[in-house]
Structure formats: C-alpha cells, structure tokens
Amino acid sequence: MGSDAYARIYAVVRRIPRGRVSTYGDVARIAGLPGRARQVGYALHALDEDAGVPWQRVVNARGEISLRGDTGLDSLQREMLRSEGVLFDEQGRLDLDRFAWRPRRDSPKRARLGVRENRT
DNA sequence: GCAATGACGCTCT
C-alpha cells in the first residue's frame, strides 16, 4: 500500500471538477497507469472518508455506479453526484457524453451538448 | 508462492 501509484490515482481524482465524472479506465490512463483500471478501484476502496478525494466522481465505462450494494456506498455516491448536478436515468446510469471530464482538451462536441455549466 | 478475488474494460453474440 502506500504505493506511489495510489498517490498518482488520488491526484487525478482530485482534479475532477465538481459536477463532472470520470471513469476508472480514464483515471488510470491519466495517472500514467494504462490498463490498470482495477487498481483504481482498489485505491478508492482503501480510501479514507476524510481524505479529501472526490471518489464519488469515478464511475465505470458504462456510466454506472460500480459499487456493490451491500455496503450502502452506492446510494451515497448517487446522492452526492445528484447534489452536484449529475443526473441519472431510470436505469441508474448517467450520460458520459455530457458529464465525463476530459482533461487537457475541451471537446467542442461536448460543449455543444450543454455541459459548459451545471445549472440545476 | 499459488489460487481466488475484484469500486474494470473491451469484444463478440
């Protein structure tokens, strides 16, 4: 534990703006750990509550909350995201084309879809 | 050190 990889992962997650989300695979890739999406899951699982890392902004590539329901964290994550303006459909999924965070380059396509601001 | 597990992802059906 205490590995440098975890620190990189946390640093990337901290960069995700409020009202946006990223995926495990994207976080891994941005952190310089391509193909290690699962390690992102381990890192977030071992995370403390008061670590100041917005773990709720990380979802899987389907735009769905990937937590298992037995801990109750899945509902917590959905609530936190909803309070940030991230909307879920009836299938419990969010639209990655609208809410996915794309660092280093802002796609005009996404801007056209109305992501530039979150107004309830 | 081997086998099973998992907050994942991509491809094929």
Next chain:
DNA sequence: CAGAGCGCCATTG
C-alpha cells in the same frame, strides 16, 4: 441495447 465471455493485473488468503 443487453448479456456473456475473456483479458487484465494488483491485492488478498
């Protein structure tokens, strides 16, 4: 579009 299968690799028992 949904489900199943396979690949991936750090972590755990």
